[in-house]
Amino acid sequence: MKIFGVTGWKNSGKTGLMERLVAHLTQGGLRVSTVKHAHHAFDVDQPGKDSFRHRAAGASQVLLVSHKRWVLMDELREAPEPPLAELLARMDPVDLVLVEGYKRDRHPKVEAHRAETGSALIAPEDPTIRAVASNAPDAVRGLTGGRPVFNLDDTAAIAGFIRRESGLS
Structure with missing residues (x-):
């Protein structure tokens, strides 16, 4: 089972990107599951x-x-939150698990970035970020340490990158 993350600061476009990636990748024939980390209490x-x-x-x-x-x-x-690896081990096997959040975990990630949030990029300090998807790609291109930069709305290109990086092309 391959794992790839989508990370970024609050309001960076993570959830919208995840939604588009799941739709695109499943339409392309992959079996995809997701993990979403919440920083707050929630109840389903x-x-x-x-x-x-x-x-x-x-x-x-x-x-x-x-x-x-x-x-x-x-x-x-009151037990501690289980680590991502333990949670992934409980999931049914699929081609790809997309993980939203989990900034500090060591799996490969795409960073979602929206210029209007004013948040600095995470990528320059984090080698697990393999690419940046931004709504201002030209503005961040020189800040990513040579990593690929995609337009945040170019779902097909981002999905293709994830497929190649994960060995699923």
Whole structure:
């Protein structure tokens, strides 16, 4: 299973790029899964629903199943967040896992960048960033240490780069 990340600062365009990459790569015949890191507490469950009540009562895991999908919720209950490698080991095998976030992990990444955020590039200080996708490619080209720079909206070129870098072309 190949792994490639999309990273960047807040409001840099990561999620939009991830969405476009998943659509493009799956239309191209790849089986793709995703991992999204959230820096805040989140809940995919709803208060009052049975599964929520099971978790609130203290269940370590709740498996919710319907004829359309299933989801397994693990409660950490003050245990540390599992490392990315441990989470990836739990996933079904696919051709490519796209990882959003996880800036500090060592997998290869594309950095998403929007000039209007005013945020500095991560790429110059991080060798795991293999390319930059920016809405101002000409403005950042000289700042990437020679790494490829793509227009943030050029999904086909970014997807092709990820395929080549991952050995999936």
